[in-house]
Amino acid sequence: MRARMRRLFLGRDAYRKRRLGDATRVLPVLFALLAVLPPMWLPQYFSYARGAVWLAASWALTIAVTAALHGAIGGGGAEDEDDA
Amino acid sequence: MTPETLGAASVAYVALMFLLAHAADRAAAAGRWRWMNRPAIYTLSLSVYCSAWTFYGAVGYATRSGLEFLTIYLGPGIVFAGAWWGLRRLVRVARLHRVTSIADLISSRFGKSAGLAALVTLIGVLASTPYIALQLQSVSMALSAFAVPGHPLPGNVALWVALGLAAFAILFGTRHLAANERHHGVIMAIAVEAVVKLAAFVAVGAYVLWGIADGPADVLARIDRMAVSAGGEGWLIRPDRWFALIMLSGAAVMVLPRMFHVLVVEASDEDRLRQAGWAFPAYLAAMSFLVLPIAVVGADLLPRGSNPDLYVLALPLSQGRDTLAALVFLGGFSSAMSMVVVSAIALSTMMANHWLVPLWLWLRQAALSEPAAAREDLGALMLNARRLAIVSVIGAGWLYHRSTGGTTALAAMGTVAFSGMAQVLPAMVAGLIWRGATRRGAIAGILAGALIWGRMIFLPSLGLAAPPAMPAGIDPFAGAVLLALAVNLLLMTLISLMDFPDPTERLQALSFVHAIAPDASASEAGAAVQAEALLTLAGRIWGNEHALDVFRRAAEDQGKSGYLPDLTPRFLADYERHLAGTVGAATASALMTRVGGRGGVTVAELMEVADEASRAREDNRRLEQTSSELARTAAMLRESNEKLTALSEQKDAFLGQISHELRTPMTSIRAFSEILMEPDLPAEDRARFAGIIQDEAGRMTRLLDDLLDISVLESGRAQLKPGVANLHDLIERALAAAGANAAGRDFAIRRNPLAEHLPVITDPDRLLQVLINVIANARKYCDATEPAIRIDARRTASGGTEIDIHDNGSGIGPEDRALIFEKFARLDDPSRAGGAGLGLAICKEIMGFLGGSISYLPGQGGACFRIALPPRPPRRAENPENAAG
Numbered sequence: 005m006r007a008r009m010r011r012l013f014l015g016r017d018a019y020r021k022r023r024l025g026d027a028t029r030v031l032p033v034l035f036a037l038l039a040v041l042p043p044m045w046l047p048q049y050f051s052y053a054r055g056a057v058w059l060a061a062s063w064a065l066t067i068a069v070t071a072a073l074h075g076a077i078g079g080g081g082a083e084d085e086d087d088a
Numbered sequence: 089m090t091p092e093t094l095g096a097a098s099v100a101y102v103a104l105m106f107l108l109a110h111a112a113d114r115a116a117a118a119g120r121w122r123w124m125n126r127p128a129i130y131t132l133s134l135s136v137y138c139s140a141w142t143f144y145g146a147v148g149y150a151t152r153s154g155l156e157f158l159t160i161y162l163g164p165g166i167v168f169a170g171a172w173w174g175l176r177r178l179v180r181v182a183r184l185h186r187v188t189s190i191a192d193l194i195s196s197r198f199g200k201s202a203g204l205a206a207l208v209t210l211i212g213v214l215a216s217t218p219y220i221a222l223q224l225q226s227v228s229m230a231l232s233a234f235a236v237p238g239h240p241l242p243g244n245v246a247l248w249v250a251l252g253l254a255a256f257a258i259l260f261g262t263r264h265l266a267a268n269e270r271h272h273g274v275i276m277a278i279a280v281e282a283v284v285k286l287a288a289f290v291a292v293g294a295y296v297l298w299g300i301a302d303g304p305a306d307v308l309a310r311i312d313r314m315a316v317s318a319g320g321e322g323w324l325i326r327p328d329r330w331f332a333l334i335m336l337s338g339a340a341v342m343v344l345p346r347m348f349h350v351l352v353v354e355a356s357d358e359d360r361l362r363q364a365g366w367a368f369p370a371y372l373a374a375m376s377f378l379v380l381p382i383a384v385v386g387a388d389l390l391p392r393g394s395n396p397d398l399y400v401l402a403l404p405l406s407q408g409r410d411t412l413a414a415l416v417f418l419g420g421f422s423s424a425m426s427m428v429v430v431s432a433i434a435l436s437t438m439m440a441n442h443w444l445v446p447l448w449l450w451l452r453q454a455a456l457s458e459p460a461a462a463r464e465d466l467g468a469l470m471l472n473a474r475r476l477a478i479v480s481v482i483g484a485g486w487l488y489h490r491s492t493g494g495t496t497a498l499a500a501m502g503t504v505a506f507s508g509m510a511q512v513l514p515a516m517v518a519g520l521i522w523r524g525a526t527r528r529g530a531i532a533g534i535l536a537g538a539l540i541w542g543r544m545i546f547l548p549s550l551g552l553a554a555p556p557a558m559p560a561g562i563d564p565f566a567g568a569v570l571l572a573l574a575v576n577l578l579l580m581t582l583i584s585l586m587d588f589p590d591p592t593e594r595l596q597a598l599s600f601v602h603a604i605a606p607d608a609s610a611s612e613a614g615a616a617v618q619a620e621a622l623l624t625l626a627g628r629i630w631g632n633e634h635a636l637d638v639f640r641r642a643a644e645d646q647g648k649s650g651y652l653p654d655l656t657p658r659f660l661a662d663y664e665r666h667l668a669g670t671v672g673a674a675t676a677s678a679l680m681t682r683v684g685g686r687g688g689v690t691v692a693e694l695m696e697v698a699d700e701a702s703r704a705r706e707d708n709r710r711l712e713q714t715s716s717e718l719a720r721t722a723a724m725l726r727e728s729n730e731k732l733t734a735l736s737e738q739k740d741a742f743l744g745q746i747s748h749e750l751r752t753p754m755t756s757i758r759a760f761s762e763i764l765m766e767p768d769l770p771a772e773d774r775a776r777f778a779g780i781i782q783d784e785a786g787r788m789t790r791l792l793d794d795l796l797d798i799s800v801l802e803s804g805r806a807q808l809k810p811g812v813a814n815l816h817d818l819i820e821r822a823l824a825a826a827g828a829n830a831a832g833r834d835f836a837i838r839r840n841p842l843a844e845h846l847p848v849i850t851d852p853d854r855l856l857q858v859l860i861n862v863i864a865n866a867r868k869y870c871d872a873t874e875p876a877i878r879i880d881a882r883r884t885a886s887g888g889t890e891i892d893i894h895d896n897g898s899g900i901g902p903e904d905r906a907l908i909f910e911k912f913a914r915l916d917d918p919s920r921a922g923g924a925g926l927g928l929a930i931c932k933e934i935m936g937f938l939g940g941s942i943s944y945l946p947g948q949g950g951a952c953f954r955i956a957l958p959p960r961p962p963r964r965a966e967n968p969e970n971a972a973g
Contacts, residue, residue, distance in 0.1 A: 025172065036166045043327070050155075051315070052154070052312050067369050071367075
């Protein structure tokens with residue numbers, strides 16, 4: 005068995021990295037809510053130009069946040085290492 | 089711009105892609121693929137999601153149904169926003185298990201079930217058929233947009249496109265049987281096509297947005313005018329479809345065979361998802377939002393009744409922008425081509441691994457590892473199975489295109505495919521997050537979902553069944569999708585909850601859900617397993633070179649020399665996974681059972697494993713490093729000890745033997761010379777005895793020569809006389825020389841003279857000596873009734889030369905292999921050998937002297953020696969003292 009126990013407490017950088025990882029879990033849920041719910045609730049309102057702008061804006065925002073998060077998480081898979 | 093010119097341009101374009109893929113494949117084979125292995129190439133290859141459906145169909149879709157077309161891109165957008173935890177987990181687990189396809193992933197997770205793999209493959213093939221038809225249809229439709237009225241296109245454009253793409257897929261998808269299903273050439277071509285289609289689409293989109301319309305504000309105004317226009321009621325979002333389609337497209341981006349292939353199988357690590365996670369959605373957003381201006385401006389400008397699927401071409405054509413239209417055509421052709429090629433490759437791997445090979449194994453009950461079967465090339469069989477599968481997949485797409493008459497809206501055909509493949513999603517997601525999901529549950533869920541899909545969506549799309557009747561107010565398509573997925577999920581959950589899975593399945597579940605390496609200690613090797621049998625099997629699948637390489641490295645890790653590692657549980661598990669990387673988990677497991685005689689895991693064993701594991705996990709982590717080091721050292725020590733013991737015995741024996749060897753001829757020389765001294769000996773007797781004396785003296789000389797030779801080589805005092813020689817001539821001379829000394833047995837010699845014409849830079853006389861020795865040995869010891877010697881020569885990637893000399897006798901037993909290259913080792917009775925057992929020891933010394941090596945290759949169905957030469961002989965220091973070694 006090559007499983008490793010996850011550390012219980014982390015140093016500042018690793019802690020930050022793990023919280024950024026948490027943020028990437030929230031992001032798709034938020035975007036799904038933005039993209040799915042408004043058009044379903046108010047189809048009249050979101051079917052035309054307003055809907056197009058709404059979807060374009062929320063998607064662009066999501067992409068930007070994803071890029072920022074992924075950039076901040078950084079390379080290297082050593083997220084379990086304690087840097088303190 | 090005539091259809092003929094465009095046809096010629098597409099042929100030229102395919103040829104260009106062909107060259108590119110070829111160059112990339114060659115660079116990868118030569119090990120120069122680092123620059124191709126970038127996250128950017130990976131991200132671009134994902135754009136195979138944007139097929140001709142996006143290129144042509146999305147505009148048609150938007151014209152008919154408004155923003156609903158965006159659902160097809162919003163789904164993947166949502167999935168990729170979570171790339172870092174969702175997709176990364178998927179890629180990590182799949183790489184851990186060397187998964188070859190979506191069917192393989194599901195089957196591997198649920199206890200390496202062959203039945204499940206076959207079922208998922210069936211769904212994949214059925215669902216992809218309309219999708220491939222869509223691509224063929226789009227190309228012929230696009231060409232027809234350029235046709236002059238009154239000059240219809242030849243009717244078989246789709247057929248020609250299908251043939252060309254099948255040829256491309258076969259050439260680059262089934263070139264060799266890789267141990268991991270990665271195709272650098274194809275991926276490179278697809279990345280370039282991604283750029284071509286984006287450039288074409290952006291060009292036409294920008295032209296429409298600013299060249300025809302007055303920028304974004306004008307387009308938005310036109311969109312709002314759709315609300316009150318004649319065709320505008322279709323634009324109103326229908327909530328049920330909106331939800332169902334976003335869900336479907338989110339599923340599709342993971343489970344469509346081609347998407348799974350580029351996203352998971354071709355991913356060389358998971359870190360590239362950091363870039364793909366935002367760059368791929370950006371690509372999708374750029375493509376999809378440019379659809380809107382084309383759709384609304386097309387609806388405004390183009391005459392009523394023109395096909396909205398072709399607006400993207402018709403708009404520039406109507407404005408006299410022929411070059412732009414031609415660029416757009418190429419972009420559309422690109423998107424169709426990459427989709428068909430990757431789909432065909434992914435599906436053919438699934439069909440070959442999960443349908444054809446299991447069928448073949450079932451038909452052939454003979455043991456696969458028999459040395460006699462070693463020649464039979466399993467790899468070629470699998471490649472041919474894949475080629476056949478590619479032709480049938482694309483052929484089926486063409487038939488679907490023919491049977492629907494080529495008139496269906498493109499988007500409708502695409503959603504049929506999405507909804508079919510989505511039936512795999514519940515099992516996949518549950519398999520990754522819930523250890524309790526079981527095989528029976530997955531089969532029941534997928535089967536039920538697929539049946540509902542077949543009856544309510546697939547058959548009606550072919551016109552073979554009536555569309556389902558849904559309660560008023562519910563869209564038939566969305567209703568059918570939600571029903572199928574709900575039943576699928578419900579059945580899977582219920583049956584899994586009541587089920588008790590078998591141990592293999594539970595081990596796999598643990599490994600998949602916690603993304604930890606598959607357990608190595610549970611399945612013990614059966615007594616019958618022999619490393620050699622496994623090597624033979626591997627050689628038949630991957631080809632000898634690769635198999636030998638894998639085994640040599642495994643042996644090295646264990647601290648052993650040679651090609652046969654110990655059959656530790658770790659090695660067996662790695663070996664099985666390596667096999668699975670080529671033939672899929674289910675088939676690999678079946679092969680292991682068949683060849684290795686390995687039994688299944690019992691529940692008791694499983695519990696023991698789990699119990700030990702939890703206790704020892706923490707200790708293990710610390711000890712693993714040390715203990716593996718120790719094990720390596722121990723193995724090395726054990727090997728040298730065995731060798732030393734055997735050698736010291738042999739050396740003792742040798743002193744006696746060498747005296748005996750020298751004494752026998754000496755005795756007869758003395759006896760016969762005494763007789764010669766008799767005065768009245770007849771002349772013919774005198775001549776005969778003198779002849780015997782000469783022969784015996786010759787034998788002694790040879791023996792002393794050998795001893796001298798080896799001592800010179802060992803002490804490093806030998807002189808290297810480098811020169812260039814043609815290997816063919818050397819082999820020719822060696823055969824003549826070895827044949828001259830041999831007893832009168834008839835040997836068949838199998839050679840490939842063309843391959844032998846290799847110039848080698850070495851000491852030709854020394855190399856000749858080795859060749860003669862090995863060939864003479866083969867002639868001496870080969871015990872087959874129809875003895876044959878095969879000689880293969882080849883140039884290696886590093887510029888060296890390898891010569892395999894191979895006979896069809898019973899080979900050398902494993903216990904003797906460590907000794908054959910040692911001095912004085914002689915395996916059987918001395919009378920047959922006619923020497924002191926120095927031949928191979930001298931060969932080994934010479935090859936070391938030439939900077940190369942000679943080794944025994946196990947598992948070849950006979951004795952096989954490999955002589956390896958470096959590109960050029962090593963530079964010897966002038967001082968012989970330093971050169972020793």
